[in-house]
Amino acid sequence: PFKRYVExxxxxxxxxxxxxxxxxxxxxxxxxxxxxxxxxxxLNPSSSCKKLKLSPEFExxxxxxxxxxxxxxxxxLQLTDFKIDIPRVPKKKTLIEAMEKADVKxxxxxxxxxxxxxxxxxxxxxxxxxxxxxxxxKIKKAGVVRQxxxxxxxxxxx
Amino acid sequence: xxxxxxxxxGRALPTDSDEHPKIYRMKLWATNEVRAKxxxxxxxxxxxxxxxxxxxxxxxxxxxxxxxxxxxxYGIWLRYQSRTGYHNMYKEYRDTTLNGAVEQMYTEMASRHxxxxxxxxxxxxxxxxxxxxKRDNTKxxxxxxIKFPLMVKKVRPPTRKLKTTxxxxxxxxxx
Numbered sequence: 001p002f003k004r005y006v007e008x009x010x011x012x013x014x015x016x017x018x019x020x021x022x023x024x025x026x027x028x029x030x031x032x033x034x035x036x037x038x039x040x041x042x043l044n045p046s047s048s049c050k051k052l053k054l055s056p057e058f059e060x061x062x063x064x065x066x067x068x069x070x071x072x073x074x075x076x077l078q079l080t081d082f083k084i085d086i087p088r089v090p091k092k093k094t095l096i097e098a099m100e101k102a103d104v105k106x107x108x109x110x111x112x113x114x115x116x117x118x119x120x121x122x123x124x125x126x127x128x129x130x131x132x133x134x135x136x137x138k139i140k141k142a143g144v145v146r147q148x149x150x151x152x153x154x155x156x157x158x
Numbered sequence: 159x160x161x162x163x164x165x166x167x168g169r170a171l172p173t174d175s176d177e178h179p180k181i182y183r184m185k186l187w188a189t190n191e192v193r194a195k196x197x198x199x200x201x202x203x204x205x206x207x208x209x210x211x212x213x214x215x216x217x218x219x220x221x222x223x224x225x226x227x228x229x230x231x232y233g234i235w236l237r238y239q240s241r242t243g244y245h246n247m248y249k250e251y252r253d254t255t256l257n258g259a260v261e262q263m264y265t266e267m268a269s270r271h272x273x274x275x276x277x278x279x280x281x282x283x284x285x286x287x288x289x290x291x292k293r294d295n296t297k298x299x300x301x302x303x304i305k306f307p308l309m310v311k312k313v314r315p316p317t318r319k320l321k322t323t324x325x326x327x328x329x330x331x332x333x
Binding site: 001002004005006020074075078079089 | 227228229251252253254295302304307308311312314
């Protein structure tokens with residue numbers, strides 16, 4: 001019935017708020033609503049260290065290499081399939097080592113979810129020239145597809 | 159509302175009969191320093207024959223959490239006024255900071271018992287080690303291998319700007 005559990009070491013994606021888009025590791029559970037987390041990676045490699053302090057009910061303790069360990073509400077998290085092996089509230093160093101070992105970053109970027117997010121980001125950051133190039137590429141691709149289709153139709157007809 | 163913990167030190171003003179009045183110190187929770195001082199006089203009036211008009215606050219300092227990244231179990235003893243009388247209560251909260259636990263307490267008292275801030279007096283607060291916790295609600299998180307699924311996927315727009323009243327399709331709540 002359930003595959004993704006809130007547990008220590010679960011990697012989650014932040015989908016609301018200041019830390020939007022970051023991957024976080026659940027490091028402890030505060031209560032039904034909140035969690036201690038540590039940010040794993042940023043998909044946009046540019047944000048600075050921010051202090052998290054949220055406290056509605058269901059929370060977790062969350063952590064990540066580039067983030068100060070803080071609380072997060074489960075409502076802001078989306079659990080992923082990945083889980084790393086860590087003790088309850090690990091030091092930053094042990095967390096980073098465990099993440100390197102589990103290779104979370106590469107696994108995430110190769111997963112279909114991760115790939116989709118990267119593509120979305122890319123699309124959002126295109127400039128006009130890029131969009132022009134994409135238009136040409138699309139036309140080319142459609143042309144090739146149509147040629148193949150025409151060939152198949154001919155074979156079928158004859 | 160963010161509660162802060164203050165230490166307020168005050169005494170009655172020195173008079174001819176009493177050159178060195180006794181100094182009293184109190185630790186309270188309030189949203190700001192002004193309210194903290196006011197609450198200090200409220201309590202002091204109830205305990206000693208002194209008012210703000212014939213007393214002085216000697217110091218007010220904010221007390222900060224020593225370990226805000228460590229999850230602790232807080233027990234709060236309170237005295238509150240309900241519609242029918244005064245009652246004592248003991249409540250437990252899991253939080254990283256004492257101020258957070260106190261805030262949880264105030265909001266819970268308001269929601270569960272309709273008791274507002276002025277009618278609550280905090281008698282004592284303490285960090286409770288896990289073995290001594292009394293409430294099942296906090297004890298259920300004392301599990302080093304805690305694991306539970308999230309039941310419902312809350313579908314929210316990532317910023318409030320993208321919030322719309324009408325949606326094209328029904329949200330999928332399956333996790």
